[in-house]
Amino acid sequence: xxxxxxxxxxxxxxxxxxxxxxxxxxxxxxxxxxxxxxxxxxxxxxxxxxxxxxxxxxxxxxxxxxxxxxxxxxxxxxxxx
Amino acid sequence: xxxxxxxxxxxxxxxxxxxxxxxxxxxxxxxxxxxxxxxxxxxxxxxxxxxxxxxxxxxxxxxxxxxxxxxxxxxxxxxxxxxxxxxxxxxxxxxxxxxxxxxxxxxxxxxxxxxxxxxxxxxxxxxxxxxxxxxxxxxxxxxxxxxxxxxxxxxxxxxxxxxxxxxxxxxxxxxxxxxxxxxxxxxxxxxxxxxxxxxxxxxxxxxxxxxxxxxxxxxxxxxxxxxxxxxxxxxxxxxxxxxxxxxxxxxxxxxxxxxxxxxxxxxxxxxxxxxxxxxxxxxxxxxxxxxxxxxxxxxxxxxxxxxxxxxxxxxxxxxxxxxxxxxxxxxxxxxxxxxxxxxxxxxxxxxxxxxxxxxxxxxxxxxxxxxxxxxxxxxxxxxxxxxxxxxxxxxxxxxxxxxxxxxxxxxxxxxxxxxxxxxxxxxxxxxxxxxxxxxxxxxxxxxxxxxxxxxxxxxxxxxxxxxxxxxxxxxxxxxxxxxxxxxxxxxxxxxxxxxxxxxxxxxxxxxxxxxxxxxxxxxxxxxxxxxxxxxxxxxxxxxxxxxxxxxxxxxxxxxxxxxxxxxxxxxxxxxxxxxxxxxxxxxxxxxxxxxxxxxxxxxxxxxxxxxxxxxxxxxxxxxxxxxxxxxxxxxxxxxxxxxxxxxxxxxxxxxxxxxxxxxxxxxxxxxxxxxxxxxxxxxxxxxxxxxxxxxxxxxxxxxxxxxxxxxxxxxxxxxxxxxxxxxxxxxxxxxxxxxxxxxxxxx
Numbered sequence: 001x002x003x004x005x006x007x008x009x010x011x012x013x014x015x016x017x018x019x020x021x022x023x024x025x026x027x028x029x030x031x032x033x034x035x036x037x038x039x040x041x042x043x044x045x046x047x048x049x050x051x052x053x054x055x056x057x058x059x060x061x062x063x064x065x066x067x068x069x070x071x072x073x074x075x076x077x078x079x080x081x
Numbered sequence: 082x083x084x085x086x087x088x089x090x091x092x093x094x095x096x097x098x099x100x101x102x103x104x105x106x107x108x109x110x111x112x113x114x115x116x117x118x119x120x121x122x123x124x125x126x127x128x129x130x131x132x133x134x135x136x137x138x139x140x141x142x143x144x145x146x147x148x149x150x151x152x153x154x155x156x157x158x159x160x161x162x163x164x165x166x167x168x169x170x171x172x173x174x175x176x177x178x179x180x181x182x183x184x185x186x187x188x189x190x191x192x193x194x195x196x197x198x199x200x201x202x203x204x205x206x207x208x209x210x211x212x213x214x215x216x217x218x219x220x221x222x223x224x225x226x227x228x229x230x231x232x233x234x235x236x237x238x239x240x241x242x243x244x245x246x247x248x249x250x251x252x253x254x255x256x257x258x259x260x261x262x263x264x265x266x267x268x269x270x271x272x273x274x275x276x277x278x279x280x281x282x283x284x285x286x287x288x289x290x291x292x293x294x295x296x297x298x299x300x301x302x303x304x305x306x307x308x309x310x311x312x313x314x315x316x317x318x319x320x321x322x323x324x325x326x327x328x329x330x331x332x333x334x335x336x337x338x339x340x341x342x343x344x345x346x347x348x349x350x351x352x353x354x355x356x357x358x359x360x361x362x363x364x365x366x367x368x369x370x371x372x373x374x375x376x377x378x379x380x381x382x383x384x385x386x387x388x389x390x391x392x393x394x395x396x397x398x399x400x401x402x403x404x405x406x407x408x409x410x411x412x413x414x415x416x417x418x419x420x421x422x423x424x425x426x427x428x429x430x431x432x433x434x435x436x437x438x439x440x441x442x443x444x445x446x447x448x449x450x451x452x453x454x455x456x457x458x459x460x461x462x463x464x465x466x467x468x469x470x471x472x473x474x475x476x477x478x479x480x481x482x483x484x485x486x487x488x489x490x491x492x493x494x495x496x497x498x499x500x501x502x503x504x505x506x507x508x509x510x511x512x513x514x515x516x517x518x519x520x521x522x523x524x525x526x527x528x529x530x531x532x533x534x535x536x537x538x539x540x541x542x543x544x545x546x547x548x549x550x551x552x553x554x555x556x557x558x559x560x561x562x563x564x565x566x567x568x569x570x571x572x573x574x575x576x577x578x579x580x581x582x583x584x585x586x587x588x589x590x591x592x593x594x595x596x597x598x599x600x601x602x603x604x605x606x607x608x609x610x611x612x613x614x615x616x617x618x619x620x621x622x623x624x625x626x627x628x629x630x631x632x633x634x635x636x637x638x639x640x641x642x643x644x645x646x647x648x649x650x651x652x653x654x655x656x657x658x659x660x661x662x663x664x665x666x667x668x669x670x671x672x673x674x675x676x677x678x679x680x681x682x683x684x685x686x687x688x689x690x691x692x693x694x695x696x697x698x699x700x701x702x703x704x705x706x707x708x709x710x711x712x713x714x715x716x717x718x719x720x721x722x723x724x725x726x727x728x729x730x731x732x733x734x735x736x737x738x739x740x741x742x743x744x745x746x747x748x749x750x751x752x753x754x755x756x757x758x759x760x761x762x763x764x765x766x767x768x769x770x771x772x773x774x775x776x777x778x779x780x781x782x783x784x785x786x787x788x789x790x791x792x793x794x795x796x797x798x799x800x801x802x803x804x805x806x807x808x809x810x811x812x813x814x815x816x817x818x819x820x821x822x823x824x825x826x827x828x
Contacts, residue, residue, distance in 0.1 A: 005490055008253030008429070009239055018256075043238050052491035056778065058678040059531060063241025073490035076252065076413040077530045079787060081281075081338020081444030 001005035002066055004030055004034035005073040006041075013040025027051055030072060085605050085679060087777045095569045095781060098718045099568055102560050102579065103332070112332040113318035115288030115304025120359035124153055124193040125324040126352050127200035127362070128345070130372060131189055133744025134216035134438040135229065138180055138209060141190055146206035151199035154356035155207070156348060157190045162317055171407040173318050175441045176347050180764050182211065183231060183406035184438045185747040185810075186371025188344075193352040195361045216438040216746035220380050220403040223247045223437045231406050231436040247436040252413045254489050255429035258824070262395025262427030266386025272770050276795070276813040277739030278378040278403075281445045282758045284732070285334025285399035286369050291349035292359040297321065299353070301328045303346055306336040306554055307593025311343055312585045312750060318347040319334030319354070326350075329584040330554040337730070338444030341593050344373055356369040370751035374443020375740055377411050381456040383419075387464045391475040395427040396420045397733075400453055403435045406440030410434065411442060415449030415528075417489035418792075419457050422476070422684065423526040424485040438746055444595060447528040447788035451734065451795050455813065458524040458796030463809060472523055472800070473511065476686075477502045478524075497710025497774035498525065498684035504770055505686045510706045517675055519692050519703060522801025526685040526792030530785035531596040532677030537606035539567065539614050539671040543663070545656025547571065549610075550583040551603050551650055552591025558719030559599040559789055563607050565715055566781065570611035572638030589674055597785025600715055601776070602677040608780050614671030618658045621665040625658075626650050679778025687728060687793035691801040698821030700736055700802055706768045712776040712784030721769035724790045728767050731794025733759040739814050 001021045005048065006014060014020050022033035035042040050059050052073040058064055059078055066072060093605060106112040143155045158177040163170045178187050190207050194200035215229035222228055226245040236244070241250045263269055289303035299321070305311050308328040316323045345362040353362040364373070380401045386394040398419050402412040412432030419430045430453075442448075465472040480502055485493045493723065505523065507509055515521060540548040549567055553559060564578040571578075592598065615635045622640035623630035632647035633640050637654035662669050690704040707724040714720040737757040741749040750756045775782025802820065803809040809826035810819060 007490060008431075009251055009256055027801055040238070054677050055491050055494040057491070057529065057531070059533070060683070061678055064678075071492055075490060076410065078529055078596065079410070079414060079444065079448060080529070080531060080598070081341070081446045081448045 002030060002068055002070065002072055006035065007075065010041060010074070013038050025066055026062065027058060027064045027066065030066065050075040050078045067079060085677065085778055085780060087775050087779060087782045088269065088655065092569060094575055095455040095565050095713065099561060099565060099575045101558060102564065103555065114285055114334055115331045116363045118290040118302040118331065118361065120290060120292055123359040124356060124360050125197045125200050125385060126191055126193045126349055126360045127197065127204055128188045128348065128368065129190045129204045130368065131178065131185060131436050133182055133211055133213050134185050134218065135214040135215060136182045136211035138178060138182060138189065140210045142208040143190065146192060146203040148204050149199065149206060152192060152197065152203045154193040154352050154359065155190060156351045156355065160351050161347065162320065164317055167408070169317055171441065172314055172342060174409065176344055183731060184440050186368065186440060188372060188574045191348045191352060192198045193356050196455065198242065212703060218437050218439055218742040218746050220378050220401055220435050220437060223403065224401060230349045231438055233407055235436065248433060249408050249410060249436055249616050250410060250434040252416055252432045253429065254416050256486060257425065257427030259395050259397055259427045259429055263386045265388065265394040267389045268458050268464055268467055269383035269384060269386045270467065271382070272463070272811055273459055274381045274383070274459065274811045276379045276452045276455060278375040278439065279738040280370060280375045280643065280756065281337040281339035283335025283337060283339055286364040286366060286646045287345055287373060288342070288363040289346050289349050290361045291346065291353040292444050292699050293350060293353040295357060295663050298325045299350055301350060303328060303345060304330060304331045304333050304340060306333065306340040306556060309552055309585050309590050310553065310593045311346055312632065314343045315347050315350055319350055327584055327586040330582055330728045333554050334554050337446050338448060338595060339374055341444050343372070357823060366753065367751045368766040370756060371748050372440055374441055376402050376445045377409065377442050377449065377452065378670065379452040380645065383451065383456045383460045385464060387468060389468055391468065391470045391478050393423055393425060393479045396423065396425055396457065398430045398453065398457060400430065401433045401435055403437045403439065405439040406436055407441045409442050410435065411449040412556060415453035418450035418527050419453035420488035421527040422481055423479045423488070423566060424481045428488045430488065444808055446791040450528055450740040451731065451792045454524070454526055455794050455795035459799055459809065462796070462800040462803070473502065473506055476525055495774065495777060496682060496684060497772055500772050500774055501684055501686045501708040501710055504708045504772055505688055508706060508770065509690050515690060519690050520801045520805035521690050522797045522799065522804060523686065523688045524793035524796035524800060526687065526789050528597065528683050528789040528792060530601065530680035530683055531598055532602040532680045533592035533596065533598050534590050534676045535606040536591060536674045537603060537610040537672070538588060539610040541614055541618070541655065541659045541669040543659050545577065545654070545659050547578045548626045549578065549580040549607065551580060552583055552588045553599045553603055554582055554596045557723055558596050558716055559603060561719065562715040563603055566604050566607050567611050570608050571615065572636065597787040598680065601680050601779055601783050601785050604781065604783050605779060606673040606675050606679050609673040610671035613673060614669060617669050617671070619654060621658050621662065621669065624665050625653065625661065681712065681776035681778050683710055683784050683786065683789040685789045685793055687797040689797045689801050691798060693802055693820060695803045695824055698817035698824065700815060700820060701730055702765050702798065706770060707790060708770045708772065709789055710772045710774045710784065710792065711786045712779065713773055714771050715783060717771060720771055724769040724785045724824050725767040727790025728794050729759055730765055731791045732764060732798065735795045735798040735813060735815060737814050737816055
C-alpha cells in the first residue's frame with residue numbers, strides 16, 4: 001500500500017481524508033486506484049495532475065516506480081510561461 | 082545510474098561566456114522574424130474585432146465586403162467546428178467568436194485581400210449586428226452572485242454551491258492547525274491586495290504566414306514559443322492530421338509565456354484554405370494588447386501570525402484570480418507558490434478563478450506566482466516593521482530547506498533558498514548606507530520549473546563538426562547552451578557545434594518553450610544524444626583498430642584504447658572517425674528522446690533601493706540586486722540576462738503597468754505610450770548574483786532560470802516604497818497617482 005497525500009480541495013471527495021492509501025506501485029496505478037476508490041476525483045485526474053514522489057515532481061511519468069515507503073503527493077498539473 | 086543523475090565534474094566549456102550564435106544575425110537585421118516571411122502570391126489577412134466588452138452576435142453580413150475588388154476570402158467563427166474538448170474549444174472560440182463577443186477586441190471575422198489597404202477597407206464593410214449585454218471587468222464585482230454572467234455553466238465540480246456563475250474553480254492547499262498557529266502569534270497582520278493585469282510586453286507582435294495546398298497539406302511559418310503545440314492546436318481546429326501541417330518557428334522577438342497559444346494562426350490557415358493562396362497576418366500593437374493574453378488580475382487576502390522573535394506561526398491566503406472570459410487554472414499555481422519560501426507548521430491557501438469580460442489569460446513567466454508572493458511578502462514585511470525585526474533575518478529564520486514540508490505538499494530535497502538569503506546578507510548592498518529619502522526592500526521568490534517532452538538529433542559531420550536539431554524556439558539563449566553542453570560532452574570546441582530549431586516534420590515532438598524547461602530538458606536530451614553518438618564512434622574506432630568495442634573509451638574528444646588487452650593505438654579524434662564514417666558503416670548520429678522530470682524548484686531573493694518623489698509620487702529604483710539559485714549556469718551571460726530581464730519586467734509591473742478599463746468595458750491604454758513598460762532610463766544597473774547549487778535531477782546540475790526572477794520584484798519594491806513613505810500600498814501598480822494618494826492619506 002502507498003500513502004497518497006491529496007491537496008485540500010480534493011479531500012471533499014475522500015470523506016475529508018488528507019491522506020489515503022492505495023495498492024499501487026507506479027504513477028499510473030496510483031491515479032487509476034484513486035479514481036476507482038474515489039470517483040469524485042476522476043474529473044480532476046482526467047484534467048491532469050502532477051505527482052511528487054519523494055520530493056521530485058513528475059507530470060506524465062506513468063511507469064515511474066513507487067515504493068511503499070515513498071512520499072507521494074498529488075498536485076495540480078504544472079504549467080509555466 | 083539514472084540517465085539524468087547529477088555527477089560532479091570539472092567543466093571545460095560549460096560555464097564559459099562564448100559568443101552567442103544568433104548575435105550577428107540579430108544586430109545586422111538578417112534574422113527572420115514572424116513578419117519577415119513572404120511567399121509568392123501572398124495575401125494579407127486582417128481581423129475585425131468587437132468594439133463591445135460583451136455582446137451577443139445577432140448576425141454577420143459579409144456580402145458587401147466579399148464583393149469588393151481585391152477581397153479573396155472571409156472567415157468567421159462559423160467556418161470552424163468547435164472542438165468537443167472544453168480547453169480546445171476555449172482556444173478556438175478565442176481565435177474567432179461564435180455566438181458572443183466576450184471582451185473588447187475579441188475577433189469576430191477576418192478578411193484576406195490582395196493588400197493591407199483593401200483588407201482594412203473590407204473590414205469596414207462587414208456588417209455585424211450586436212445585442213450589447215451587461216459586462217463586468219472587475220474581479221470582485223464579477224465574483225458576486227448578481228454580476229453579469231460572462232459564460233453560463235463553466236464552473237468545475239470544485240466550486241461550492243451558491244457561488245456566482247463567474248466563479249469557475251476553487252482549489253485549496255496547506256497543512257497544520259491554523260487556529261492553533263495564530264494563537265501562538267504575538268502579532269497578526271491581515272491585509273487585502275489587488276494586482277492589475279499586465280501584458281508580457283514582447284516587442285515583436287504576433288505574426289504568421291500560412292499556406293494551404295489543394296491536396297490538404299499546409300505549411301505555417303510563425304513567431305511562437307512552441308511550434309509543435311501550435312501544430313496540435315491548429316490541426317485540431319482545422320480537422321486535419323498533424324502530419325499534414327508543417328510548422329516552422331521564426332526567430333522570436335520576445336514571448337515570456339505570451340506566445341504559447343494561438344490567435345491568428347488557425348485563422349490564417351483557414352483563409353489560405355479558402356482562397357488557395359498563402360496568407361500573412363501580423364497584429365498591430367493595439368490588437369496585441371486588446372486580444373492576446375495578459376496575466377490574471379487578482380484580489381488577494383493574506384493573514385500571517387508571527388512571534389516577537391520572528392517565527393511565523395501560521396499563514397493563510399484567499400486568492401481570487403481572473404483569467405479573463407474563459408476558464409483559467411492559474412490560481413492553482415499561485416495558491417501553491419504563495420508560502421513556498423517558508424517552513425510553516427500551519428498554512429492554508431485557497432485559490433479561485435473568476436471570469437470577467439477581459440481577454441483570455443496567457444502565461445507570463447511563473448504564471449500566478451508573482452501576485453501571490455507579492456501579497457505574502459508584503460505582510461511578512463509589515464510584521465517585521467511592526468515587531469522591529471530585520472526582514473532578512475526573519476526570512477532566514479523561517480526559510481524552507483531540505484526536509485521542509487512545502488506548503489503545497491511534498492518534502493523539499495536540496496533547495497537553494499537559504500544560500501540565496503545568506504548571499505544577500507553578505508552582499509555589500511544589504512548594508513550599504515542609504516541616501517536621504519531612500520529606502521530598501523527585499524523579497525523572496527519561488528518557481529516550480531518543469532521538464533517535458535524533448536527530442537534531439539545530433540549529426541556528426543564528416544569534417545568533424547556537429548549539427549544539432551532540437552525542437553524548441555530559442556527565447557533565452559538555448560542554442561548557445563545546447564551547443565555548449567554538446568561540446569562539453571563530446572570534448573570538441575564550442576565553435577564546431579551548430580544548433581538549429583527543426584520544424585515539426587523533421588523531428589519528434591517537443592513541448593513548448595515554457596516552464597523554464599529548455600536548458601534543463603533539452604540539455605538532458607543533448608547530453609544523452611552525445612553519449613549515443615560517442616558509443617557509435619567508439620564502435621567505429623574499435624573496427625578500425627580491430628579490437629573489441631568494450632576496449633575503447635572516449636575522453637577529450639577522441640577514442641582511446643582502454644584496458645590491458647586493447648593494444649597501443651594513438652587516440653582517434655571525432656574528426657578522424659567522422660572522416661571514415663562512410664567506410665565504417667555510414668553516417669554517425671546520436672539521438673535521444675525523453676519526457677524529462679526532476680527539473681527542481683528554484684528560489685531567488687531580490688534587494689532594491691528606491692527613492693520616492695514626495696511631490697509627484699514617482700518612484701525611482703536606484704539600486705537592484707538579484708540572488709538566484711541557477712543550478713549550474715551553462716552560459717552565465719544568459720543566466721544573468723534572465724535574472725535581469727525578470728527583474729526589469731517586475732519593476733514595470735510594480736510601478737506602472739496595468740490594463741485600464743473604462744466604464745464601457747473597453748481597454749483604455751492599448752499602446753506603449755499609455756501602457757508604460759520600463760525603458761533603459763527607468764532602470765538601475767541590475768546586479769545578478771548566481772548561486773550554483775546543483776540540481777540532482779540533471780547530469781550537469783542545471784535548473785531552469787527563466788521565471789523565478791519575475792516573482793520577487795513586486796514585493797521588494799512595494800516593501801521599499803512602504804518604508805520610504807511610511808505607509809503601505811496594497812494595490813499594483815504603485816503608479817505616481819496611487820503613491821501620491823497614499824502619501825497624502827498618511828499625512
